Amino acid sequence: MFWLTLSLVGVNLAALVVLAITGTDVSGIGAPRILLFILLVSGGGAACVWIFLRSQRTRIVEPLDRIIEITHAITDGAVSGRIELGKNALLDVVRVADAINRLAHKAAKDIDEMRRLERVRSEFVANVSHELRTPIFSVQGYLETLLDGAMDDPQVSLQFLEKAYNNALRLNALLSDLIDISRIESGELKFSFRYFDIGELLRDIVHTTEIRAAQRNVTVHCDIAENSTVYGDKERLTQVMTNLLENAIKYNVDGGDVYVSTKHVDTTLRISVRDTGIGIPEESLPRIFERFYRVDKDRSRAVGGTGLGLAIVKHILEAHHAPIAVDSGVGRGTEISFVLEN
Numbered sequence: 001m002f003w004l005t006l007s008l009v010g011v012n013l014a015a016l017v018v019l020a021i022t023g024t025d026v027s028g029i030g031a032p033r034i035l036l037f038i039l040l041v042s043g044g045g046a047a048c049v050w051i052f053l054r055s056q057r058t059r060i061v062e063p064l065d066r067i068i069e070i071t072h073a074i075t076d077g078a079v080s081g082r083i084e085l086g087k088n089a090l091l092d093v094v095r096v097a098d099a100i101n102r103l104a105h106k107a108a109k110d111i112d113e114m115r116r117l118e119r120v121r122s123e124f125v126a127n128v129s130h131e132l133r134t135p136i137f138s139v140q141g142y143l144e145t146l147l148d149g150a151m152d153d154p155q156v157s158l159q160f161l162e163k164a165y166n167n168a169l170r171l172n173a174l175l176s177d178l179i180d181i182s183r184i185e186s187g188e189l190k191f192s193f194r195y196f197d198i199g200e201l202l203r204d205i206v207h208t209t210e211i212r213a214a215q216r217n218v219t220v221h222c223d224i225a226e227n228s229t230v231y232g233d234k235e236r237l238t239q240v241m242t243n244l245l246e247n248a249i250k251y252n253v254d255g256g257d258v259y260v261s262t263k264h265v266d267t268t269l270r271i272s273v274r275d276t277g278i279g280i281p282e283e284s285l286p287r288i289f290e291r292f293y294r295v296d297k298d299r300s301r302a303v304g305g306t307g308l309g310l311a312i313v314k315h316i317l318e319a320h321h322a323p324i325a326v327d328s329g330v331g332r333g334t335e336i337s338f339v340l341e342n
Contacts, residue, residue: 127292131174131307135167142167170306177308180239181291184315191233191319198237198271198340199228202260205241209249218252220245223261230269230340236316237340241273243309244336248275251334269342274335280328288326289314 142164151157183189206222213220230237241260248258256276263270280288284295292307317324317338328334 124291127307128178131292132171135171135174138167139164139171174306174308177306177312181308181312181315184312184319191236193231193233195229195231196234197228198230198232198269199224199262201234201238202228202241202262202271205238205245206260209242209245212246213249213258216249216252217254218249218256218258220249220258220260223259225262225264225269227264227342228262228269230342232320232322232340233316236319240313240316240338241271243313244273247309248273248277248334251275252277256333264342265339267342268339270337270339272335272337274333276333279330279332280326280334281330285326285328 142160146157146160150160180189202224203222206220209220245258245260252258252275258276259272259274261272261274263272280295284293287293288295289310291311294307314324320340322338322340324336324338326334326336
């Protein structure tokens with residue numbers, strides 16, 4: 001109101017100045033006409049001032065009110081809000097709004113990621129607790145049974161000791177995998193890349209699994225291409241191939257086969273492990289590299305799986321920038337392959 005009054009006074013003065021500049025003789029005009037002239041000029045000026053202030057309100061005041069409203073909402077945690085301004089908003093105000101929108105968008109993404117990580121952490125803790133509890137309770141139960149008198153029967157005591165020992169081995173394997181995946185995901189595990197002959201490595205791994213394969217009546221075949229030199233971390237790739245080969249043996253059928261092979265593809269080497277086992281249902285394929293995911297939980301625990309092996313494989317191969325592919329179907333076996341620089 002102050003600015004409007006001041007503007008009207010200014011307009012009145014302007015009217016008088018106009019009369020003076022034009023040299024108008026006001027003596028014969030009369031006071032009523034002078035007053036009418038001043039009122040007309042004042043009215044026109046007031047209208048101009050009102051239109052100007054109105055336009056500035058839609059260009060500045062209302063957009064700023066909207067910005068303040070949204071920033072308060074963002075402060076209260078409602079990061080999904082977005083500032084929408086009219087086409088008449090002042091350019092500088094629009095720029096401020098765009099900056100706040102970008103900030104809100106980034107904050108929303110950060111919060112979504114934090115929530116996702118919290119869900120992953122909670123699921124991980126729950127899975128770890130469950131996986132640790134099972135072998136620990138089993139060992140405890142077998143030992144309590146032995147202490148309650150089962151030790152007096154040599155055959156029963158030996159059987160219970162073997163079961164307790166197997167569960168202790170499973171617990172040790174689980175803890176080892178937990179340490180590995182924790183170090184990989186935290187970035188603590190350092191990789192040592194160099195050129196080496198992966199063909200020789202594969203033959204050694206096949207040799208070490210021959211006894212286990214024979215126990216399950218599975219035959220392992222090895223077809224290694226010449227010049228199977230690759231660039232990678234030999235120790236970690238040993239871990240990858242051991243895991244894939246052991247899975248191919250564990251989840252095979254009686255009298256089944258496992259084929260380990262390498263093949264040159266342009267400037268790369270394709271490494272493959274294929275089995276004639278039970279296969280993986282199509283709906284489970286997207287999840288087999290998740291931590292603690294098992295297609296068949298009972299069978300996996302029965303053969304000693306920790307549920308972390310393929311998750312570790314995935315992380316190691318990602319560190320090598322090695323694409324991994326899975327081809328599987330129920331009753332026709334599984335093939336897992338990846339590619340390394342040759």
